[in-house]
Every structure is written in C-alpha cells, then in structure tokens.
Amino acid sequence: MLVDYDYTAKGCSVFLSATEMFLNLVKNKTRSQIKELYALFDQFINQENLTEEQVTSLGDLWVFFNVKTHLNRVACALLTPKNLEKL
Known part of the structure; x- marks a missing residue:
C-alpha cells in the first residue's frame, strides 16, 4: 500500500501535473x-473505449483526454504511473 510519498521533479507541465494527480489518486x-x-x-491516454464508470475512477486525470493528439506528450503523462506500476 502506498501510504505516503515525497518527490522532487522537474519536467514539462504534462509530466508534473500527471505525476501529482496520479500520486494523489493512488495514495x-x-x-x-x-x-x-x-x-x-x-x-x-491511448483513447481506448472506457465506460463512464472507468473514466470517473480516474478522478482528475480525465483532463488528459486529448493528450494523444500530441504524441510526444503521451510518454510525459505516463512516465510516473508506468514506473509506479513496476514496483
């Protein structure tokens, strides 16, 4: 269980905001x-069909609904979640 976290990060606004929102969601x-x-x-992020319930479970992360239109930003949005998933 992820009980608490602390981090320092530098990067683009997509990376920083996705990191903060995802960490808040999974705490x-x-x-x-x-x-x-x-x-x-x-x-x-990859625009696969999700139910309304699934999208709702993502909380504030729904704001990244159109990040796929900027392919170079997909990796930015998924960097922290992808690495947390590996733990």
Whole structure:
C-alpha cells in the first residue's frame, strides 16, 4: 500500500501535473489497485473505449483526454504511473 510519498521533479507541465494527480489518486491504494489504475489511465491516454464508470475512477486525470493528439506528450503523462506500476 502506498501510504505516503515525497518527490522532487522537474519536467514539462504534462509530466508534473500527471505525476501529482496520479500520486494523489493512488495514495492509500494497494499495489494491485495501483496497477489497475495505471492500466486504465494508459487505456484512456491511448483513447481506448472506457465506460463512464472507468473514466470517473480516474478522478482528475480525465483532463488528459486529448493528450494523444500530441504524441510526444503521451510518454510525459505516463512516465510516473508506468514506473509506479513496476514496483
């Protein structure tokens, strides 16, 4: 379970905002819940069809709905979630 976190980061606004929002979303979640949320966010970013309930479960991360139109920003949005999923 991710109980607390602290980080220092530099990067583009997409990376920084996605990191903050994702960490807030997964705080107090289990490893399997974090992996599920990462998978949903990855599907969402890559514009796969999700149910309204699945999109709602992403909380504030829905603001990245059009990041796919800027392909160079997809990696920025997914960098932190992808690495957390590996833990």
